[in-house]
Amino acid sequence: MTADHTHDHAHSHEHGSELSDLQLRVRALETILTEKGYVDPAALDQIVEACETKIGPHNGARIVARAWADPDFKARLLKDASEAANSLGYVSPVGAHLIALENTPLTHHMVVCTLCSCYPWEVLGLPPVWYKSAPYRSRAVIDPKGVLAEFGVTLPADTEIRVWDSTAETRFLVLPMRPPGTDGWSEERLAELVTRDSMVGTGIAKAPAEVAA
Amino acid sequence: MSNTVHDMGGMHGFGPIEVEPNEPPFHEDWEGRVLAMQRAMGFTGIWTIDGGRASLETLPPVTYLAATYYQRWFLGLERRVVSHGLVGADELAAGQALRPGIGLNRKLTVADLPRAMNRGHFERPAQTLARFKEGDLVRARNINPETHTRLPRYARGKLGTIEAIRGCHVYPDTAAIGAGDDPQWLYTVVFTGRELWGEEADPKVKVSIEAFEPYLDPA
Numbered sequence: 001m002t003a004d005h006t007h008d009h010a011h012s013h014e015h016g017s018e019l020s021d022l023q024l025r026v027r028a029l030e031t032i033l034t035e036k037g038y039v040d041p042a043a044l045d046q047i048v049e050a051c052e053t054k055i056g057p058h059n060g061a062r063i064v065a066r067a068w069a070d071p072d073f074k075a076r077l078l079k080d081a082s083e084a085a086n087s088l089g090y091v092s093p094v095g096a097h098l099i100a101l102e103n104t105p106l107t108h109h110m111v112v113c114t115l116c117s118c119y120p121w122e123v124l125g126l127p128p129v130w131y132k133s134a135p136y137r138s139r140a141v142i143d144p145k146g147v148l149a150e151f152g153v154t155l156p157a158d159t160e161i162r163v164w165d166s167t168a169e170t171r172f173l174v175l176p177m178r179p180p181g182t183d184g185w186s187e188e189r190l191a192e193l194v195t196r197d198s199m200v201g202t203g204i205a206k207a208p209a210e211v212a213a
Numbered sequence: 214m215s216n217t218v219h220d221m222g223g224m225h226g227f228g229p230i231e232v233e234p235n236e237p238p239f240h241e242d243w244e245g246r247v248l249a250m251q252r253a254m255g256f257t258g259i260w261t262i263d264g265g266r267a268s269l270e271t272l273p274p275v276t277y278l279a280a281t282y283y284q285r286w287f288l289g290l291e292r293r294v295v296s297h298g299l300v301g302a303d304e305l306a307a308g309q310a311l312r313p314g315i316g317l318n319r320k321l322t323v324a325d326l327p328r329a330m331n332r333g334h335f336e337r338p339a340q341t342l343a344r345f346k347e348g349d350l351v352r353a354r355n356i357n358p359e360t361h362t363r364l365p366r367y368a369r370g371k372l373g374t375i376e377a378i379r380g381c382h383v384y385p386d387t388a389a390i391g392a393g394d395d396p397q398w399l400y401t402v403v404f405t406g407r408e409l410w411g412e413e414a415d416p417k418v419k420v421s422i423e424a425f426e427p428y429l430d431p432a
Contacts (some may be wrong), residue, residue: 026243026287031252032300036314038257043329044249050286050330052238066269072330095332114222114365116266117282120330126248128236130284131273141367141420142410144221150230161418165222167363168399168423169262169335170379211319 048071056125060173061194063088063123063204065187068178069099076101079118081173094122097170099200103201107160110148110173112140118166120173124199131200141165151202174201181208215362220276223367223410244283250333251286256321256329259297263389267361269292283312337396339381344398348432349375353424361389364428371409372432373402376421384425397425 035037043202058144059073063085067074077084098120101109106187113119115139119127130136144161146153155161176198182190192211220228239245255265268289277285294300308372321329321336345351355370356362363385379399387395406418 008338022284023241023243024308025291025305025342026246029291029294029300030246030283031292031308032304032310033254035310036300036301038314038320039250039253040322041321043253043323043326044246046323046326047249047252047330048239048245051248052326052328053284056238056329063243091351096334096336101405114367115219115363116269126238128233128254129282132232133230134221134224134278138221138224139230140222142414144418145415147230151232155357157417159417161415162403163418163420164364165420165422167365168379168385168425169356169382170399170401170423171332190270206429 014148051126055121057123057124057157057194057196057199058191060123060196060199061119061191062187063173063176064194064199065190068176068182068190069185069187074175075176076103094120095171098123098173099170100173100175101162101164101201102175105156105159105177107162108148108201109162109164109172109174110140110144111164111166111174112137113166114138114141114164115167118169118171120171123173124196128196147200151197153202153204174199176203176205179205179207214367215358215360215364216376217270219270220366239283239353241283243287247283247287250252251290252329253321254290254294257317257319259299259317259384260293261388262333263361263383263385264391265289265293266275266385267329267389268296270286270361293428303335328338335383336380337383337394337397340396341398343409344376345375345400345426345431346373347375347377351375351400351424351429352432353422354428355403356428359387360386361427362386364424365422367409368402368422368424370406371404372406373408373421375400376398376403377401380425385425386425386427400424402429 034041050182063077067077073084077100080096081098083096085094115134117127141163144163166172166174179193193206195203195206198205269285272288295302333356352372353364353368380397382399384395384397387393401421402424403419403421407419
């Protein structure tokens with residue numbers, strides 16, 4: 001049996017009511033890989049746990065809040081985001097080539113991966129389904145304004161929209177604009193205003209009125 | 214492959230973006246197992262990240278589009294363990310190992326975590342001087358390889374500007390086919406919306422790609 005043959009068999013069984021068949025096949029593959037000594041199920045458990053509990057946009061939000069509160073940190077972040085993020089210590093180590101993109105009244109940055117699903121996991125967690133799906137991947141580069149409108153974001157007419165297609169191993173973190181009315185706020189309070197979408201560029205940070213006082 | 218359905222930038226007809234409020238990391242338990250197996254097998258070094266991408270891109274287009282994200286990952290992983298000789302198709306059919314495994318360079322253990330959750334390093338020492346500098350005009354080459362590439366179709370043949378030099382990195386086009394790292398300079402190249410999509414395009418839009426030096430000609 002060739003790999004393609006296996007695949008064709010797979011395809012005929014993977015729709016609708018046959019989903020349980022896929023679950024069984026995933027379990028079977030894990031059994032085989034374990035029996036053959038390629039994977040350790042305990043290590044797999046920990047990877048799943050890390051994805052569910054440790055990584056997530058709360059890490060990126062702390063970086064953004066620090067940048068809003070501390071001009072020196074912001075300068076460092078824009079110069080070398082990997083170095084700046086790692087300097088905080090509390091974020092899981094960020095690989096090389098994280099690049100921070102500062103949104104301003106003149107330029108709004110938005111990130112996509114048209115070819116697959118490249119995303120800055122260390123600071124934002126696993127990408128949401130929409131980020132990995134055809135509607136976003138196809139339209140973000142040709143109609144970013146329309147995409148932003150679907151997310152409820154309308155920008156001033158003279159704001160330039162800059163789309164970053166993640167076609168290599170560089171990763172992008174958008175630094176959203178700090179909302180007005182937040183002078184003197186602690187980093188902890190500021191972080192509550194930072195949404196996942198605002199760090200992908202499909203959203204803006206929350207206004208103070210949107211979070212509980 | 215290069216001109217396959219994964220290269221979606223600029224396509225129409227996929228409908229509205231569906232956002233799920235408070236989306237969980239995984240919708241089904243098996244999705245987490247697939248991600249974890251993918252990570253653990255990647256850790257063994259038997260294939261590269263681009264080899265993994267290529268195995269998804271070469272799924273039949275109908276399968277690629279109909280499958281959910283983790284279904285796609287699973288189908289790619291199944292193909293890869295067979296094509297690399299790690300698992301026999303007979304074993305997949307039997308749902309159990311029928312022979313001992315082959316020796317791999319390393320195996321992910323609990324002790325390797327959380328370090329193994331970090332992204333790999335793809336920058337390599339430069340072999341040559343960078344051909345381009347910031348501000349240079351470049352034209353993305355009109356290449357159509359049948360093997361993996363990271364130059365999206367919508368940028369091919371288009372005129373752009375070098376905005377930044379990102380260092381020298383593993384070249385996906387060779388790494389994906391087992392032809393080595395062949396490190397290449399990587400650039401951020403920015404295009405106007407009108408260059409990419411024509412005169413009707415929004416003049417306030419710019420799009421950048423991360424382009425390896427072999428994707429670019431001086432303009």
